[in-house]
Amino acid sequence: MRRFVIVGQTATASDAFLLDDLAGTSGRLDVLVRCVRAALLYSHGVRRDVIVYLVLLGGPRAPRALRFDGRAAKFLRPDERSLATLVKKTLAREDLGSGFVEGRHGVAIASGGVDVLLADCEGATVYAMEEGAPDIRDAELDADAVYFIGDHIGLAPVPGAQSLSVGPVSLHSEDVVAIVSNEIDRRLPASK
Amino acid sequence: MRRFVIVGQTATASDAFLLDDLAGTSGRLDVLVRCVRAALLYSHGVRRDVIVYLVLLGGPRAPRALRFDGRAAKFLRPDERSLATLVKKTLAREDLGSGFVEGRHGVAIASGGVDVLLADCEGATVYAMEEGAPDIRDAELDADAVYFIGDHIGLAPVPGAQSLSVGPVSLHSEDVVAIVSNEIDRRLPASK
Numbered sequence: 001m002r003r004f005v006i007v008g009q010t011a012t013a014s015d016a017f018l019l020d021d022l023a024g025t026s027g028r029l030d031v032l033v034r035c036v037r038a039a040l041l042y043s044h045g046v047r048r049d050v051i052v053y054l055v056l057l058g059g060p061r062a063p064r065a066l067r068f069d070g071r072a073a074k075f076l077r078p079d080e081r082s083l084a085t086l087v088k089k090t091l092a093r094e095d096l097g098s099g100f101v102e103g104r105h106g107v108a109i110a111s112g113g114v115d116v117l118l119a120d121c122e123g124a125t126v127y128a129m130e131e132g133a134p135d136i137r138d139a140e141l142d143a144d145a146v147y148f149i150g151d152h153i154g155l156a157p158v159p160g161a162q163s164l165s166v167g168p169v170s171l172h173s174e175d176v177v178a179i180v181s182n183e184i185d186r187r188l189p190a191s192k
Numbered sequence: 193m194r195r196f197v198i199v200g201q202t203a204t205a206s207d208a209f210l211l212d213d214l215a216g217t218s219g220r221l222d223v224l225v226r227c228v229r230a231a232l233l234y235s236h237g238v239r240r241d242v243i244v245y246l247v248l249l250g251g252p253r254a255p256r257a258l259r260f261d262g263r264a265a266k267f268l269r270p271d272e273r274s275l276a277t278l279v280k281k282t283l284a285r286e287d288l289g290s291g292f293v294e295g296r297h298g299v300a301i302a303s304g305g306v307d308v309l310l311a312d313c314e315g316a317t318v319y320a321m322e323e324g325a326p327d328i329r330d331a332e333l334d335a336d337a338v339y340f341i342g343d344h345i346g347l348a349p350v351p352g353a354q355s356l357s358v359g360p361v362s363l364h365s366e367d368v369v370a371i372v373s374n375e376i377d378r379r380l381p382a383s384k
Binding site: 019020021022023030031034037038041042043044077078080081082152166167168169170171172174175178179181182185186 | 211212213214215222223226229230233234235236269270271272273274344358359360361362363364366367370371373374377378
């Protein structure tokens with residue numbers, strides 16, 4: 001399984017943001033929903049072997065984590081507003097216990113941050129995408145893996161992670177997702 | 193100069209679309225504005241050596257072409273709504289003659305389709321991104337180049353173009369832009 005974790009250092013964990021001003025009212029959830037598209041969707045299809053986690057560290061209900069599971073995803077559309085609508089509905093839930101609670105269409109929510117999702121990824125190799133790290137093209141990549149990617153602010157150190165980079169330019173998070181996905185596509189056939 | 197041409201086979205050339213339902217009312221302009229982001233923006237900056245053309249073949253005023261010039265771009269934000277707002281304002285213009293008419297912040301508009309922008313790119317090598325074509329990683333890339341990329345429907349043949357692909361999976365247009373940009377970044381330093 002291929003997993004991406006996007007850590008939103010300011011992204012709101014509450015549903016109190018405006019769809020009409022996503023970038024201005026959500027602590028930049030727009031960055032994170034663009035990563036969901038890049039990780040899960042290809043031309044006219046959903047990647048069934050991919051899971052995306054969003055870690056939401058901003059706002060009154062933080063930390064919270066969202067999980068988009070390609071195996072169960074339905075009706076996922078690529079535009080920011082559709083994805084933000086799905087996030088907003090999921091964040092409206094208040095009945096959270098421990099671990100992930102399944103919502104609709106393959107989207108789950110948990111109270112907690114990186115810890116709660118790492119419990120979900122036991123046994124997977126952990127990579128952290130960082131500027132200046134060794135090139136992903138030169139690295140061995142495990143098929144069962146978790147790739148951590150920062151938001152517009154950056155990525156805090158991920159304990160136990162192997163650091164990799166995607167090239168000489170500091171890119172938007174969603175472009176890093178696209179480039180990592182392409183590198184994996186070229187080497188490892190999609191698992192079912 | 194690095195140039196991207198995104199051909200929107202249904203994308204509207206008029207400003208009569210709703211920002212609140214971009215994907216549903218614009219003939220999928222959402223695909224095209226995501227490509228503008230991927231081509232022109234990196235982390236906290238604008239690529240000054242990149243020009244993006246959008247060819248709009250849908251709606252009552254088609255064909256029209258938009259040009260986003262990284263050298264003159266200002267106040268460009270990465271979210272779909274901001275980019276769509278800029279496109280909407282530009283498409284409201286009616287005083288078009290021949291060739292591109294400069295608008296605000298590095299965005300220009302022209303009446304016409306691929307022909308009008310090719311006149312703008314004289315001397316550049318033309319590449320067309322197509323599934324199943326030779327891998328871009330194995331190709332020589334000219335620094336002065338135009339990369340044609342299709343929308344969600346595909347790309348009509350581009351006369352005189354060298355066909356290239358980005359790997360085994362059929363990807364969203366904006367991901368193709370990101371992967372092509374990364375390949376160029378790794379080989380050719382940014383021109384000023």
